Amino acid sequence: MPTSKTRLSPPFPTSTTTVRPLAAGPNGLPLVFLDADGCLRHFTSGVPQCLNQELSIDRLNTLHRHLWWAGLPTHARPLHRQAMLGRSIIPTSEARYHLLWRRQQIFVKPLPEYLPGHGFWEKGQCGNDRLHELASGFLLSWVWLVRSEVDFGIARKRINAGRVGVEGLVYGELRIDRLNQICRFIAPETFRDIVKGYYSGYLTYGNFFAENFAWLVTVFAFTSVLLSAFQVGATVGKLESSFLFQNFAYSVAMSSIVSPFLLTFLATLLFLVLFGYHLVQTIIYQKEKRKLREKWDYSSE
Secondary structure, eight states: OOBOSSOOOOSSOGGGOOOOOOSSSGGGOOSEEEOTTSOEEEGGGOHHHHHHHHHOOHHHHHTGGGGGGTSOSSOOOOHHHHHHTTOEEEEOSOGGGTTEEETTEEEEOOOOTTTTOHHHIIIIITTBHHHHHHHHHHHHHHHHHOOSHHHHHHIIIIIOOOOOSTGGGGOOOEEHHHHHHIIIIISOOSHHHHHHOSOOOOSSHHHHHHHHSTHHHHHHHHHHHHHHHHHHHHTSHHHHTOHHHHHHHHHHHHHHHHHHHHHHHHHHHHHHHHHHHHHHHHHHHHHHHHHHHHHHHHHHO
């Protein structure tokens, strides 16, 4: 990570420090964290890596120029406003899901206890541009969320206590469905992005098909009403002799016969593609984990 040539300063004065440092780690940092290989590490093995994992939203930053489709370039609503909208506040430990929402849920990453501590900034983060930006951005998102005593009460009760990074500060809340569309159709980096998008909340294939193909029920209902109207229209003298009406009725009738078979074929094909992808990914994951275990066992000897 790049280091700053000039000494940066904490984003708030010493007098506003609200917490005491934790004994778990320096400046109240988490005692352990998972590295990129999924290995549990002690904080002393890499404080910058620990903080980057806690606060990084690199994938969102790569999508920054497309985020207008997922949200407005404005601050996030305060917590009391979220409650007024009927949204459930869901805690998340990952910064990349912070302030994402879908239906009546919004994900919020709790404010780490070490982050408002002045010593944390003075001793560790003012010499690293990247970490300083990430931490400052995350603090700003909480300024958006907690603007009154009412918000503070909601935060303590529901979250146990906004977008990080320079680009992410432009946007407040982002809609998950639109983010998935961006990842799948506009800016996919891997085939995994096409399959899962930015956030996949499906636990089973049934959930996936039920949510993504529910609109077909409306289409079939509309088609049924249309066919019934054609049957009635065929008995009316003017429409019975109308060439245009007869052709249109014939096209709709044939489409209603063919479309169920075509949609069933496409749904089956999609299921096979998803099943094959997950099967291959599971095999690859098992092989990678086996190699890591062998590596760890060898290094511990």
